[in-house]
Amino acid sequence: MTSRFPRRRTAALCIASAAVMVAASACSTAPSEGDLANEEPTVAKAQVTITPEDGGTEVRPDSPIVVSADNGTITDVQVEQSLSEGETGQSEAAQDEAAQGETDESMTGAYNDDKTEWVSEWTLHPGSDVTVTAVAENKEGTSTEVISEFSTVPPVEGQRLEIKSINVEPDSTVGVGMPVIVDFDMPVQNKAQVEAAMEVSSEKPAQGAWNWFGDKRAVFRPEEYWEPHQKVTVNLNLAGVAASEGVWGIENREFEFEVGRSxxxxxxxxxxxxxxxxxxxxxxxxxxxxxxxxxxxxxxxxxxxxxxxxxxxxxxxxxxxxxxxxxxxxxxxxxxxxxxxxxxxxxxxxxxxxxxxxxxxxxxxxxxxxxxxxxxxxxxxxxxxxxxxxxxxxxxxxxxxxxxxxRSAQEWISQSATGEADDTTEPGTPGSPHHQQ
The missing domain is CATH 2.40.440.10 (L,D-transpeptidase catalytic domain-like)
Known part of the structure; x- marks a missing residue:
């Protein structure tokens, strides 16, 4: 009689163990099709590409910087330029513009409509180390940062285009007929690219253009006299522009003047x-x-x-x-x-x-x-x-x-190297200062 109890208890223990196993397996049951339909899929990160690519050397300074993004939009692009070690051939003005470790504020760029591409508007300093930092976000707001570091071709002695003189004194007040005259120290063959690198901006609407008198003098004037009582800003973004084969501009310069009464x-x-x-x-x-x-x-x-x-x-x-x-x-x-x-x-x-x-x-x-x-x-x-x-x-x-x-207004515009009028109240210039393939 007594020998039966142990066997019954054993049987009960086996049943209890089975119940625990069923409960445990119920917790790890695979999700149903309905559960999968409610789960959010993972969003891929934005993919960012920078040209010129990381590690490049002897890059043409007039090569455009192009940033593109897949699966996202570009939110920020920063360009830093510093003179390469041992590069001492640039003028003091050029060295100030390419100060060590400082972001180049002049390196602006333009986005396409959906902000998946950014292209630099100006050229790079010759003989400089360049760092481009680009950030893009996917639709969830997750950021991707990519850095490209490369160096540009240094200028060669005797092939550095510099500004010899400018007729307008910075911060001066001038008459409504005042032209902007830039004299260079070397002949310019690629006149359209150099024109495109020289931006004139005014507070009041004007259409203007550059004309050339010889290969060393460029002159800007509006179609009609400047409207009086306004500020005009001139940005000469010449560093890195190819004036002719192997001849690079080595300095940027910016100044303002006031147009007085008429x-x-x-x-x-x-x-x-x-x-x-x-x-x-x-x-x-x-x-x-x-x-x-x-x-x-x-x-x-x-x-x-x-x-x-x-x-x-x-x-x-x-x-x-x-x-x-x-x-x-x-x-x-x-x-x-x-x-x-x-x-x-x-x-x-x-x-x-x-x-x-x-x-x-x-x-x-x-x-x-x-x-x-x-x-x-x-x-x-x-x-x-x-x-x-x-x-x-x-x-x-x-x-x-x-x-x-x-010269008539029509003749003045037609004789510019770009052949187009520049709206001085809009950013940018006709044409491009970059290398033409």
Missing amino acids: QITTIDENAHHMTVERDGQTIKEFPVSLGKANVRKYTTTSGTHLTMAFHTDYRMSNDTLGVSKDDPEYYEEYVDYAVRISNSGEFLHTADWNYQLGEANTSHGCINMSVADSRWFYEESLRGDPVDITGTDRELPVDNGWGFWQ
Whole structure:
């Protein structure tokens, strides 16, 4: 009898163990099809590609930086440039622009519509180490960061394009006709790329373009005179632009100037009369005497001149025209006030010896004025004020001084290397400064 109890207990224990096993297996049962339908799938991370690729050497500085993203959108691109070790051939301005370890604020770029691609707008400093850091996010907001480090071709001695001079002084106030003249130290063959690297921006709407006078001078002017009372900014993003084969720009430069009031002077040769208008209102009139025109070189040029330079106690002589001291026509005078309007020796200046002001043209090509009138004009004028002269049969050449307004607006635009007008209130320029494949 007693031998039966152990066997029954054993049987009960086996049943209990089975129940535990069933419960355990119930907790790890595979999910049903309905459960799978409710589970969110994993979203792939954004994939980012940067060109030029990481580790590149001897990269052309005018190669565009291109960042592209798959499975996401680009949220940030940063470009840092520093001079390569041992690279000392750049100017101080270029070295300031490519300061060690600083983000290059001038390296802006443009996104496509869906922000899956970013392309740099300007070129890179030659002879620099470049770090591009790009970030993209997938639709869940998960970020992917990619870095590309590469170096650009260094400039070669004797093949560095630099700015020799600019006619506009930074932060100066100028007249409404003021052009921007950039003179280079070397010839430029790739004019369209160089034009595209030079951005002019204005606060008020304007359409403008660059024209070239020879291979070393580029001139920007709007189609019409600048609107008065506004700021104009010039960004010369020339570092890394290929001026010609193997010749790289090595510096960027930025400056601003103010366009002042509108002052336009008109001079009638036949009436011996001069009128000054300011902001559309006549403010002053003067009797004057122009060139006597007995020979061509003593004929005042007609057309739109600009005031270029201002002098006091200035030596005037026709020896600059090749007239010797033995010639009866030779003269030498020191005048109280003189305002240059061409490179062929034309000035508005004091002529206290001329007793026929307002009556006859007796000068050697300049505009003669009284002491008081010439002083007023000297003190009230800005560089870049237009001076329109009419009535003579000798036209001012477009390349004589700042005679750039002698070209019509249509002709000025068509003679730019890009062939397009630049809207100065919009970012960027016509064309591209990058290497053309």
